[in-house]
Amino acid sequence: MSQAGDTFHAIQYDPTAPKKVSKYRKQLSLPTIPARSADADSYRLSQSPFFSSSLYGKSLLLGSPAVAGGTPTLPGATISPLQAQMSLPPTPTSASLPPVPFMNSPLQNTSPLLWGSPGTFPYIPHRIPLPPSEPSSPNCSPFPRVQELRESAAYTPHPSSPKSYTSKRTRFEHILLAMQEHFDGIGGFMEMLCEDFPRGPSEKRSQLHRDMLSAWLNGSCSFRPTHFVQSIYRNRYSVPKYGATAERKAEIAMSFDGNQDPDTIRYARPALSVWALQLVARRCATEVGKLGKEDPAHPGLVPHLQASANDRMTGKHKTLSHDSVLGTNMRENMMVIEARAPATWFICTWMSAPRKKGIAIVRERRPYPFITAVAISMFAIARNRSANNYFALPIGIWLFASKAHSNVKRILCRLGLSVADTTVRKALITAGGKRKAQQQAETAEALARKEPACRKVLDNVQQYQTVHEHGLGKAAKLVTGTAATAIRLEDCAPGAFALDPYVERLIKNQRAELTVDMLDADLDFSHLHRVFAHHLVRILCEHTPAMKPHLPALAAIFRSAPIAIHRMREGRKTHVVALSCNGHAEMEVHGMKEAQKNFDRQVGYTPEAVSEADIILWDGGDGLFHVQLQFVTFMAENHYGLKITKDPSALSRAASATDLHTLTNTSSCDFYPTTRMMRTIFEARVLDLWDLLLANHTGRLLEDLAVTAPIPSLDSLLDEATVIVKRFISTKAFETALDADLVQTCPAAFKFPLGPVWTPDASAAAASAVEPDTKLHSELPNFTGDRVLANSILFLRDFMLFEEFSEALSDGDIGRVHEVLKVLIFMFAGASKQNYTTILLDLYCLFRYEASKELKDAIWNNWLVNLTGLLRRWLPDDLMQEHYNKWLEDMVSKHGGTFDDPFLRDTVSPNVNFFLRLKEEMEKAFELKKHGKSHTSPSVKDETRMLMQIYREDQLHYFCQNRSMGYAARELINAGYDTLDKGKLAEFKVNSTERAKLLALQRNDPSPAHPSDDDSTSGDGEAESSNEEDPEDAGNEEDQEEVHRRTGCEDAEWVFHIDPEADDGMLEMDEGDEEEGYDEVDLDRDVDTAGWDGENIDE
Structure with missing residues (x-):
């Protein structure tokens, strides 16, 4: 630093200074620095007259009492703006410095206006290191090197002057020397630099300290704190060297060890890793802890x-x-x-x-x-x-x-x-209770509008419990109960379920006018034959890859008029609520009554609310699936034929030749295996007919269609299919095949291709020897027809009705289903299925005479259920209930107990439909592809080709006069007509008339009837004398009165679950018809067959 008494001047640069001259241009001549004088130690280079302010413009005389900003100065000192900005010490004025003699210079006699005063020289702060000043000097810094840095930093070279200041590395060395001297190294300096103080009077940092630290920490600098930490972590000095002591080398193993204390680790890299790990761990712990609390943002x-x-x-x-x-x-x-x-x-x-x-x-x-x-x-x-x-x-x-x-x-x-x-x-x-509470609230709201909220479908559940450890009171038993499901009613017109208009139509008893001829006239075979033709084309397209482009157009035809009659609303998803099961025996009248009351309470149908609403309650039991089941059963009985036979029209011959499912008891067959066997044979016969019509029966139908270009149009295929229906899939064709004269005289559409006249052989006698108990069919002496062809025609017609019934159910077209049900009235009557005949007659009369258009539409719109809302996912409600029952029965077998146990009633039963849906929803939640729950049926292409070859070789669809092989299928429609005409329909009308009279009596005298004095039947079916008072028997009589009362309000099929094969069926008031019922164990086996485990009802 300069000694006291020297004169200082600050230089302020002119903003209009000349630009820097290129090195290729002529440089400005600079003054020559004089030689060092003898008293050079008493002045500095900046005092030389050659560094006159005239070189850089007008100088600024310092000597003001205060600088801008109000900063006080020492007496006789001035502060330049640059010094004030950088907080540099004030510069002494010339008054405080002794005069220095002039050197020989051209500028010796320069005007005082230029230099400020005679004998003084301007002070130019520069970056050249200066000798240390005395600490006692009031105008110097207590840290000499810092003072030198300040003076060097205050100097800004002129743009046109060459760089004469020190390098960045040199200045960095001075900073390190200052840190080492005054802060005990970098650590002490950084500790003081990053020291934090709370806001307020305790703040000890200068404004410069705060500003520079803030600028660095908030990212205003190019080299930010994150770069600083990364540089430390990556530096080679942050880890022990190769020759370090074992104690220090051990710190390498402490890296990322969260159990270590980073303050005790000497080296930077392991210490920083531990510190960062603990910091992130604490953050993760905080985040995971918050996951258990609700977040308003989500x-x-x-x-x-x-x-x-x-x-x-x-x-x-x-x-x-x-x-x-x-x-x-x-x-x-x-x-x-x-x-x-x-x-x-x-x-x-x-x-x-x-x-x-x-x-x-x-x-x-x-x-x-x-x-x-x-x-x-x-x-x-x-x-x-x-x-x-x-x-x-x-x-x-x-x-x-x-x-x-x-x-x-x-x-x-x-x-x-x-x-x-x-x-x-x-x-x-909790979830099951919530669902039932929601259903009760919906029911209360609907009853307030005098409308029903839901209908119920119920069925008996049973499980045989074996005893593995016998003892007193321990015996194998059959545990029975009743389960039900509530189904929300949708698409119903207001007032559709009004009770009074329905009862009035029941009392009129218009069904008493029904005749067999009226039933027969109502059969729409023209519609059925049109649908049959479309099914024939569908089967051909499904088995021929070249024809598959026709399938979408064909599906659209099925869903539009005139094929479609009454389809369910597309996209509709049925809302169902599984109810708690109970231990009441549904097969008994008293048990049915108690079970029904229990289910009514669960859905909110209280007697007071229902009576005030004056509406019909729609409850169902065995329905369309059981109709399908019986349909398959009597087809098996009628068309299976002899177990060992050469008759190509018998199902047994085809099943044995292709190792398909064979039947041991045709009266109780497994539904799905039997259906698969029949469908394979049916499709093989249909393809044989197409081969006969399109390929001249060469057996190359599928191969020829694969290479034919262009493929036949859909319209032409439908025209050909219409010919096949008339010739091979109609009752008229069956009658024609039994008489050679009719074959010769029939129209061309009904003419069969002719085969050789058949000569009988010993096959029938051989079959009789193997099956002596089997009654072989013998033709009349004047028989000239073809029984084998007639059998095949009947099977094609019957199974085509079954196919249409199944397809209409799946497609949700209840109108097409109803057309098949009208034909099934005759077929069930012809197959001696008396109770099912009665049920179908009741349905027919309900829709024809007793239900208003609004009630009929409401029933048709809610007859089927769709649990997914997708196309072709409709199914009968009783099939849905059978799957739910299977789940309950499986739980009983695993957990034991009865259907009244709280575990089954409260935990399992109300959540059955939820369980079945949950499995699929969890697959969707994890974005898994849908996995079918049913067993994928293997391809039957080989079986189909083999059957087509058998039928072609045996000339099944040729008319071979006099052909009969000991088996004859019954024509059930004509047989049913005879059964109805001979007394079954009259019996049905008598029962209907009695019910109408009972209703009329009840309307005139609503008081309950007194118990009869005649003998009654107890709950177990044994007759007891009326002289013995039995409380249970009296209860059963009351139950019978309740049945009559409720059946008077609604049709019996819609009020109670009716087992059509039960001896005490409510619709069949007498017990004269004895009919083998369908075993529930067999039904469970049917539901479980072919992989149906109760989970594929949504598919």
């Missing part, structure tokens, strides 16, 4: 669902419902977890995601986002058991619905993947 996901709530907790927490579990979406849960726990998600993703060139790859089999979400949900439920809705609670319910082993549930619960099984059961009780 109201769609409630982390905690209460399994159950008492009166005190009701309303404080959301409880489980079916919709909350079925709405589980792992992708949405993933997004919520990622948003609420970003640090945890980032770390877990880096651990779970496979990467290629630094990019995360989502694999198809084990996608890392799902695995990450599940892992974090496990962390959350480990910290807070309330965080159960991310994954654990839905998985726990899914395990219950999948009937997982208890050990699996316990282990997954231990790992945090599931909740406890006790929690699941409580949650299911």
Whole structure:
């Protein structure tokens, strides 16, 4: 520093200074620096007259009492603007410095205006290191090197002057020297630099300190704190050297060890790794802890669902419902977890995601986002058991619905993947109760409008419980009960279920005018034959790849008039509520009454509310699926034929030749295997007919159509199919095939291709020897027809009716179903299915005479159910109930007890439909492809080709005069006409008339009838004398009165579940018809056949 007494001047540059001259241009001549004088130590280079301010413009005389900004100065000192900005010490004026003699210079006699005063020289701050000043000087810094840096920093070279200041590395060395001298190294300096003070008077940092630190920490500098930390972490001095001591080398093993204290680790890299790990760990712990609490930013996901709530907790927490579990979406849960726990998600993703060139790859089999979400949900439920809705609670319910082993549930619960099984059961009780409460509220609202809210379908459930350890009171028994499901009524006109108009039409008893001829005239065979032709084309297109482009257009024809009659509303998804089962025996009148009352209470049909609404309650039991079941049964009885035969028209011959399902008891057959066997034979015969018509019976129909170009049009195929229907799939064709004269004289459309005249052989005698108990069919002496061709025609017609019935059910066209039901009245009558005949007659009279148009449409619009809302997913309500029953019966077999036990009543039964849906919804939640629950049937192409070859070789569809092979199928429509005409229809009308009289009597005298003095029948079916008072018998009489009363209000089929084969059926008041009923065990086996495990009802 300069000594006291020297004169200082500050230089202010002119903003209009000349630009820097290029090195290729002529440089300005600079003054020559004089030689060093003897008293050079008493002045500085900046005092030289050659550094006159005239070189840089007008100088600024310092000596003002204060600088701008109000900063006080020392006496005789001035502060330049640059010094004020950088907080530099004031510059002494010339008054405080001794005069220095001039050197020989051309500028010696320069004007005082230029220099400021005679004998003084201007002071130019520069970057040349100066000798240290005395610390006692009031005008110098206590830190000499810092003072030198300040003076050097205050100097800004002129743009046109060459760089003469020191390099950045040199200045950095001075800073390091200052740190070493005054701060004990970089650590002390950084500690003081980053020291933090609270706002207020305790602040000790200067404004410059705060500004520079703030600028660095808020990212205003190019070299930011993150760069600083990375530089430290990557520096080679941050880890022990190769030759370091073992103690220091041990610190390398401490890297990323969260249990270490970073303050005790000397080296930077392991210390920083431990510190960063602990910082991130604390952050992740905070995030995971928050996952158990609700977030207003994500109201769609409630982390905690209460399994159950008492009166005190009701309303404080959301409880489980079916919709909350079925709405589980792992992708949405993933997004919520990622948003609420970003640090945890980032770390877990880096651990779970496979990467290629630094990019995360989502694999198809084990996608890392799902695995990450599940892992974090496990962390959350480990910290807070309330965080159960991310994954654990839905998985726990899914395990219950999948009937997982208890050990699996316990282990997954231990790992945090599931909740406890006790929690699941409580949650299911809560969810089932909620669903029934919603149904009761809907029922109350509908009754207030004098409309029914739902209908019920019920069926008996039973399970035979064996005893493995015998003892007193322990015996094998059949546990029975009743289960039901409520189905919401939709698409109903107001007042459709009004009771009074319906009762008035019942009292009129218009069904007494019904005749067999009226029934026959109502059969629309023209419509059925049109539909048959379309089914023939469909079968051909399904078996020929080249023809498959016709299938969409064909499907559109089936869904439009004139084929379609009354289709369900497309896109409609049926809302069902499974009710709690009970232990009442449905087969007994008293049990049916109590079961019905129990189900009415569950849905909210109280006697007072129903009586005030004055409406019809629609309850059903065995319905359209059981009709299908009986249809298959009598077709098997009629068309299976001899077990060992060469007759190509017998189903047994085809089943044996192709190893398809064979029947041991045709009166009780398995539904799905039998149907599959019949459908394979039926389609083979249809393709044989197409081969006969299109390929001249060469056996190359499928191959020729595959290479034919262009393929036949759909219209031409329908025209050909119409010919096939008339010739081979009609009752007229059957009658023609039995008489050679008719074959010769019939129209061309009915003419068969002619084969050789058949000569009988010993095949019938051989079959009689093998099956001596089988009655062989013998033709009349004057028989000239072809019994084999007639049998085939009957089977094609009957199974085509079954195919139309099944297709119409699946497509949701109840109008087409009704057309088949009218034909089945005759067929059931001809097959001696008396109770089913009565039921179908009741339905026919209901829709023709007794139901208004609004009631008929309401019934037709709600007769079928669709649990998915998709096309071709309609099914009968009784089939749906059979699948639910199978689930309940399986639970009884595993858990024991009865159907009245709380576990079955409250936990299982109200959630059966929910369990079946949950399995599919969980697949959707994890974005899995839909996995069919039914067993995929193998292809039957080989069997079909073999059958086509057999029929071609045996000339099945040729007319061979006199051909008969000991088996004759019955024509059931004509047989049914005779049965109805000979007394069955008259008997039905008598019963209907009695009911109408009973209704009229009840309307005139509503008081209950007194018990009869005649002998009554007790609940077990044994006759007892009326002289003995039996309370149970009296109860049964009251039940009979209740039955008559309720059947007077509604048609019996719609009020109670009626087992058509029961001896005490309510529609058949007498017990004269004895008919072998369909075994429930066989029905369960049918439902379970071919992979039907109760889960594919939505498909």
